Amino acid sequence: MKEASASEQQTDEHQTDEQQASLLALSRRSRRAAERETAAEREAPGTDHFEQGTDGSGPGGAQEDAGFRHWCRQRPFISGLLVVLGGIELFFSSQLDTGNLQIQFGIEGLQATVIPIVLVLLGASAIFRPTHHVFYGIIALVLGVYSLIGVNLGGFIFGMLLSSIGAVLVVAWMGPRGPRAKKAKKSKKSHAKELGAEASAAERKGNQESVSEERDS
Template identity: 60%
Template sequence: MKEAAIHDQQTDKQESAEQRTSLLALSRRSRRNSEREEAKPESTVETAEFDAATAGRVEAGRDDASRENAAREGAGREDAPKRHRFRNWRRQRPFIGGVLAVLGGIELFFSGQLDTGNLQVQFGIEGLQATVIPIALVVLGLLAIFKPTHHVFYGIIALVLAVYSLIGVNLGGFILGMLLSSIGSILVVAWMGPRAPKSDAQGSDAQAPAAGRREDTQSAGEEGAA
């Protein structure tokens, strides 16, 4: 009986020790969980603040980029009508030929004024025509640009003066001025008249295929009805 009582006491002690260890383990686990739960809100707050800061920076960068793009688009829209108007104005007159004739007259004028102090370069006939011919070419080029209705008349006179400058103004401004004014005069004479604005031409080109499609559909419908 004594041995059984001793054995029961030992088993009771072991069970009590096991319960104490289990209670200690549970308390430690609960402390750890509570510490983790306390640490989580701080980390989530920090991450939320960091995310908000990064989102604000990204939005600010997007706003700046959108403002820059809007400013560029506004500047491009302001410049576009001016370019469009100048392009349409240029298409209504022999612009390139007139510009070349003006450049040739300017070159002829300055080629006749070569004076390096003690040395003056002069070829051909001296006199007033060395000044009159270049000025006449410049005036004819400007008239061809601003009054294109008589472009053939202006171009023929400019071509005659350009060829005559070969013997009248320093070998035609050392041939360069004669070439520029001659090519410009030929372009002025060969100008085919005013052209429609680019937008109108595109609209007519777009309307032509549409009209062809309508005719095709109408013919197909008539054939189907027959």
């Protein structure tokens, strides 16, 4: 009995050692894969710049284009631009002049110039200060809808549509999402799945070995 218990303890120790060794190997593999992916990501922009430089654009222009694209991705650029264009259209729709006849269907006064200017400022603020995009978008939406009454039928409806759609997109903006962050999330998820699968396989092997040893004993 003592010999059997001693042999069982030795087998358990061997199994634990093998499991620890397998886990260490898995961690090393995951680290190597992560290092390879980071190295590939670092090399990818350089290759893109090189290809653009061979086309004739030059490395400086390629870097500027990449920087501008990254800057646009970090803020609601297109939606803020729509709000700005809606404000400009509202402003010029209330300033139409055909000789001695001035075309203006809205209420005369300061709001025909104040509302478009405020919309332009809100769109620019949403672009350059994206942290408060919800506040700017809600105000721009209210002013865009009100322009249907106050500013020349909403700039013949086109200005109202531009500013309203842009304001909704500004409010619905979900924050900066770069391609590298997406790749990193995907790689982390895949690594976690691989580690879990390999750990479960190692546990199954250990259980099978223990069962076979118990049958032999």
